[in-house]
Amino acid sequence: SQELEQSPQSLIVQEGKNLTINCTSSKTLYGLYWYKQKYGEGLIFLMMLQKGGEEKSHEKITAKLDEKKQQSSLHITASQPSHAGIYLCGAESGNTGKLIFGQGTTLQVKP
Amino acid sequence: DTAVSQTPKYLVTQMGNDKSIKCEQNLGHDTMYWYKQDSKKFLKIMFSYNNKELIINETVPNRFSPKSPDKAHLNLHINSLELGDSAVYFCASSPYGSGNTIYFGEGSWLTVV
Numbered sequence: 473s474q475e476l477e478q479s480p481q482s483l484i485v486q487e488g489k490n491l492t493i494n495c496t497s498s499k500t501l502y503g504l505y506w507y508k509q510k511y512g513e514g515l516i517f518l519m520m521l522q523k524g525g526e527e528k529s530h531e532k533i534t535a536k537l538d539e540k541k542q543q544s545s546l547h548i549t550a551s552q553p554s555h556a557g558i559y560l561c562g563a564e565s566g567n568t569g570k571l572i573f574g575q576g577t578t579l580q581v582k583p
Numbered sequence: 584d585t586a587v588s589q590t591p592k593y594l595v596t597q598m599g600n601d602k603s604i605k606c607e608q609n610l611g612h613d614t615m616y617w618y619k620q621d622s623k624k625f626l627k628i629m630f631s632y633n634n635k636e637l638i639i640n641e642t643v644p645n646r647f648s649p650k651s652p653d654k655a656h657l658n659l660h661i662n663s664l665e666l667g668d669s670a671v672y673f674c675a676s677s678p679y680g681s682g683n684t685i686y687f688g689e690g691s692w693l694t695v696v
Contacts, residue, residue, distance in 0.1 A: 503682055514689035515626075515673065522682060558624060562685075569614055569677050570639055571685060573626040 474499045474565055478574035485551050486582050493546045493577045495561035501541045503564035505571060510557040518546075518559075551581045586610050587688040589674045595694045596664060603660045604691045606674030614638075615657035616675040616685065617649060626673070632657055633679050664695045 475498045485491050495504070506518040519528045521537035521544060528535050532549045548555055558578050562571035589606040596602050608615060616639075617629040631639035635651045646662045661668060671692050677685040 505685070507687070509624075515675075515687035517684055517686060520682075520684055560626060562626075564681050569679065569681060569683060569685060570616075570628050570631060572628070576624045576626075578624075 474563060474572055476561055476563055476572060476574035478559075478561055478577050480577060481575065482578040482580075484580045484582065487552060488550055491548050491551055491579070493559050493561075493579070495544045495546070495574050497542050497563055499542070501537065501544070501563050504537055504541075504544045505562040505564075506535050506544070506546050507560045507562060508557050509560060509576070515560065548579075551579075553581045553583055555579060556581045587674055587676055587686050589672075589688040589691050591691060592689065593692045593694075595696060598664055598666060598695055600664050601660070601662045602664060602693070603658055604672055604674075604693070605656070605658045606688060607656050608674075608676040608686070609655065610676055610686060612676040612686075613654055613679040614677050615651065615654070616677075617657065617659050618673040618675060618687075620671040620673060620690070622670070630657075630659075661693075666695050669693055669695045 477496045479494045504521045507515040519535045524539040524541045526537045534547045537544045558576045560576045562573045565572045587608045614633045616631045620626045630649045632651045634654045648660045651657045671690045674688040677683045
């Protein structure tokens, strides 16, 4: 079965610093999703990547999927306290829309 | 407007009780899901329904029974609650098939004491 491994598991950065979170799959990814979770707010959809080499950006967050479609990275530029939360990568398993998730990366941004 | 809404948001109950969590989506999606997030924040699918029909049923105890009265609603009923059932339960929805964004509700925090 497919597994997703995220690194690091937790991250503490100073406000204004850049950071990267990685997501590695044991199998080829056919749809890679990034979500952010804040306490009491559920999972917020950030981006979805499908094509090898694809890159998407939203405000200060950029997500990339490598050419081999087995690894994705999420990069935050000039981090702010509002970026704090748990970042989860999810991958499609099968053709039913089912997602399997990595274990999450907890991000803290110190003012 | 809340796209995927679930109630209650917090629930504290005793072992052995039966409880339900309700979910509704106003996105017009055909597919709805229940995910469980354990204490280690690991998120895992439990069930998926497409247009009221069960299509995914992961290895979940029989005490958990989903019910979909229509495609906009997917409720989760749990019988004989156990301590290990304490978790956050997320409802989600999406258009049917792969490659579609899955939208999650805000979660229901269940604590069994």
